[in-house]
Amino acid sequence: MSGFHLPEGVIYLDGNSLGALPAGVPGRLADVVEREWGEGLIRSWNDARWMELPARIADRIAPLVGVRGEDVHVGESTSVSLFKTMVAAARLRPDRTVLVVEPGTFPTDGYIAAGVADLLGLELRWCDPADPTAALGDDVALLSLTHVDFRSGAMFDLPTITAAAHAAGALMQWDLCHSAGAVPVDLTAADADFAVGCTYKYLNGGPGSPAYTWINPRIQGQVRNPITGWIGHSAPFAMARDFDAAPGMRGWATGTPPVLALSALEAALEAFDGVSVADLRTRSLELTDLFIAQLDERVTGIEIVTPREHARRGSQVSFRHPQAYGIVQALIARGVIGDFRDPDIARFGFAPLYLTTDDVRAAVDHLVAVLENEEHLDPAYAERNAVT
Numbered sequence: 001m002s003g004f005h006l007p008e009g010v011i012y013l014d015g016n017s018l019g020a021l022p023a024g025v026p027g028r029l030a031d032v033v034e035r036e037w038g039e040g041l042i043r044s045w046n047d048a049r050w051m052e053l054p055a056r057i058a059d060r061i062a063p064l065v066g067v068r069g070e071d072v073h074v075g076e077s078t079s080v081s082l083f084k085t086m087v088a089a090a091r092l093r094p095d096r097t098v099l100v101v102e103p104g105t106f107p108t109d110g111y112i113a114a115g116v117a118d119l120l121g122l123e124l125r126w127c128d129p130a131d132p133t134a135a136l137g138d139d140v141a142l143l144s145l146t147h148v149d150f151r152s153g154a155m156f157d158l159p160t161i162t163a164a165a166h167a168a169g170a171l172m173q174w175d176l177c178h179s180a181g182a183v184p185v186d187l188t189a190a191d192a193d194f195a196v197g198c199t200y201k202y203l204n205g206g207p208g209s210p211a212y213t214w215i216n217p218r219i220q221g222q223v224r225n226p227i228t229g230w231i232g233h234s235a236p237f238a239m240a241r242d243f244d245a246a247p248g249m250r251g252w253a254t255g256t257p258p259v260l261a262l263s264a265l266e267a268a269l270e271a272f273d274g275v276s277v278a279d280l281r282t283r284s285l286e287l288t289d290l291f292i293a294q295l296d297e298r299v300t301g302i303e304i305v306t307p308r309e310h311a312r313r314g315s316q317v318s319f320r321h322p323q324a325y326g327i328v329q330a331l332i333a334r335g336v337i338g339d340f341r342d343p344d345i346a347r348f349g350f351a352p353l354y355l356t357t358d359d360v361r362a363a364v365d366h367l368v369a370v371l372e373n374e375e376h377l378d379p380a381y382a383e384r385n386a387v388t
């Protein structure tokens, strides 16, 4: 716990949405702002090695998802990263006309797929979440799935689905927003093609911190970055007229690196130093198992929608209740921070780096009290906030 700043009296069960503040971030940001920027000014691009930030961060994220740092680009948002990889994937399968996504996926994944389909004259096909591979066929260019579902916390079988996509001649992309930092992922062993993920959830990079993109080295030489900005050029400061992509993932860059955000992220990732992904998973399952057991034992009138099998569970637990919004708000009033997803889901994330089993038990004590005292029926919770 000492590695994170958490307010006194708060049990933070929303690290699957916005990770907590790692203790090293404020000092690092102050130093970057005051010394590197304030004193160093433009000299810091060289002296503070600002240009190397994305590659240094890639080296830190890579082991969390089973890949090499040199095969990862850090920059832009998840949404923009999805756009780039989806366009690249479609161009790699010019004889195929379909992009497949799952209807319950995080909205941006579906919206971006629809936009790419529109741009390139492709068909967008929605698959059955119970069996995404049933939508595969010899017309499918790309199957793009979110590994862990943002509502239910259900996890797809990444290696098996990847193999099925390949068997059908399609490319496979994984959105790892709800996986990296909490759930083991081995993209190399699965031989997936593309992966993207945000860094502000279990990686604790801070609100809106930049996303990462992985492209299998097997296909890097064949794909083209569709947003050809100057930082992806082989020699940005040659200021040449024509675009010439930098080799490998350096060519996947687009614009100037967001130095403040990247600096916070780099400092945040130090929280993973010396921590194995296997240990994170063990702790995560211990926390979610305990939460589920406590709910089963002590709370009635809810329906747990998160799978009970470990192999199908990410690092969150969600339940359905007609007054889920009121329950979440009443818990927040008591210092237990989870969140709500439309229409009736209360969602609780268990970040294995900073939560304990005592936190889990105390959170359920509060939930029991909220329901007993009917705090969730408070008319103040009839109106929903803009961010739920």
Ligand SMILES: Cc1ncc(COP(=O)(O)O)c(C=O)c1O
Binding pocket: 077, 078, 079, 080, 106, 108, 109, 146, 150, 175, 177, 178, 198, 211
């Ligand atoms: C699965 C998934 N993809 C994408 C995003 C967000 O994308 P962006 O970082 O572009 O806002 C989220 C945000 O919660 C998410 O859960």
